[in-house]
Amino acid sequence: MAPGPGPAPEERLEYDRSFEKEALPWLDDVYRFALSLTRNEADADDVVQETYLRAYRSWHTFERGSDARRWLFTICRNAFLRTRERARHQVDVEDGDVEALAAHVEQTDGTRSGDDRLLARLDLGPALSQALARLAEPFRSAVELVDVEDQSYEAASEILGVPIGTVRSRLFRGRRLLQNMLLTYARDAGFASAKPRPDDAAPSPT
Amino acid sequence: MTEKTENTSNADCGPECSAVMERLWEFLDGELGSDDATALQAHLALCAKCYPLYSFEKTFLDALAACKCETCAPHELRSKVVSALRTAGFSPVQPQVSQRQ
Numbered sequence: 001m002a003p004g005p006g007p008a009p010e011e012r013l014e015y016d017r018s019f020e021k022e023a024l025p026w027l028d029d030v031y032r033f034a035l036s037l038t039r040n041e042a043d044a045d046d047v048v049q050e051t052y053l054r055a056y057r058s059w060h061t062f063e064r065g066s067d068a069r070r071w072l073f074t075i076c077r078n079a080f081l082r083t084r085e086r087a088r089h090q091v092d093v094e095d096g097d098v099e100a101l102a103a104h105v106e107q108t109d110g111t112r113s114g115d116d117r118l119l120a121r122l123d124l125g126p127a128l129s130q131a132l133a134r135l136a137e138p139f140r141s142a143v144e145l146v147d148v149e150d151q152s153y154e155a156a157s158e159i160l161g162v163p164i165g166t167v168r169s170r171l172f173r174g175r176r177l178l179q180n181m182l183l184t185y186a187r188d189a190g191f192a193s194a195k196p197r198p199d200d201a202a203p204s205p206t
Numbered sequence: 207m208t209e210k211t212e213n214t215s216n217a218d219c220g221p222e223c224s225a226v227m228e229r230l231w232e233f234l235d236g237e238l239g240s241d242d243a244t245a246l247q248a249h250l251a252l253c254a255k256c257y258p259l260y261s262f263e264k265t266f267l268d269a270l271a272a273c274k275c276e277t278c279a280p281h282e283l284r285s286k287v288v289s290a291l292r293t294a295g296f297s298p299v300q301p302q303v304s305q306r307q
Contacts (some may be wrong), residue, residue: 016297024298027287031279045283052287056294124269132273146235147270153237172231179266 019059022068023052029149030072036144037080039133050079070151073159077141124182131181139174146171222249223256230260234267 030051034044054075055062062071135143138160145156146167153171157164226249232238233246250260288298 012295013297013299017299019296020298024288027284028278031283032274032277035277041280045280045286048279048283049287049290053290053294056291056296124266125272128269129273132270143270147267148274150271150274153235168232175231175266175270178270 015059018064019056022062023055023059023072026069026072027052029069030076033073033076033144033149034080036132036140036148037077037137043083047076047080047083050083051076054079067155069149070155070159073145073149073151073155077159077161127182127185128178131178131185134181135174135177139170139177142167142170143174143178147175223253226250226253227256227259230263234260234264 027048031044031048034047034051035041038044038047051072055072058075062068132140132143132148141160142156145151145159146153151159153164153167156167156171160167162170226246229238229242229246233243238246250257288296292298
């Protein structure tokens, strides 16, 4: 519970004041992360509220001076997973599926060499936002945390509860998936030479 | 899952280029040690083939980072969060506590 049973008024005041100062300013960031997890505004609202309630009740466990945003992201991720458990709906693909999807990415990877220049001709902002919204888990969480929310690999590892190597793998593959989506966007926009080139696929990961 | 590296590559470059470019994303993410980062930077300064790829990837990541600015929490959500916190005992000091500075 908040500051513990029967806290002195001054302790309670300091508890609330520090929470207000250090945790609440990250509401936009937590919302964005929740939205990336849920892909649904109503669900994101619920996850954000749950996150802040849990954060408030656990604020005494937060290490002062450490990264509050990272701490909130971790709570947000856990709150999201709990809502998914309750809904008995699995959103993360299993590792086997991850591998299969990654193989598909590598097979259809056309973003290397000359095709890179095509992406440079696009208005990347709107296209990327659309692509990011369509990016599948678990790649999207890694990309959102590192690329959009500027978290380190280590922080993303802690937030997602996976090893750093897994973050790196998901991040890099997520980026490749996004670039492939942008190539499709480029083709749709009339850049006819933006063709997937399976023969140019990247070397298989070792 | 085991750690795997799937990074940028440049098929037209030699082994040195491939080895350096293998870590391009980690370099751009600020995740390389200083020695490796210095070596990669030196390579980019000299290699006409790798620099365009670096430039492209940097543009791509900059555009991704720019996606951040487009989504903010709805005002109603801020009010709901503060209201829920109040029911849990929270007493904000600032009257406009739900507004991010």
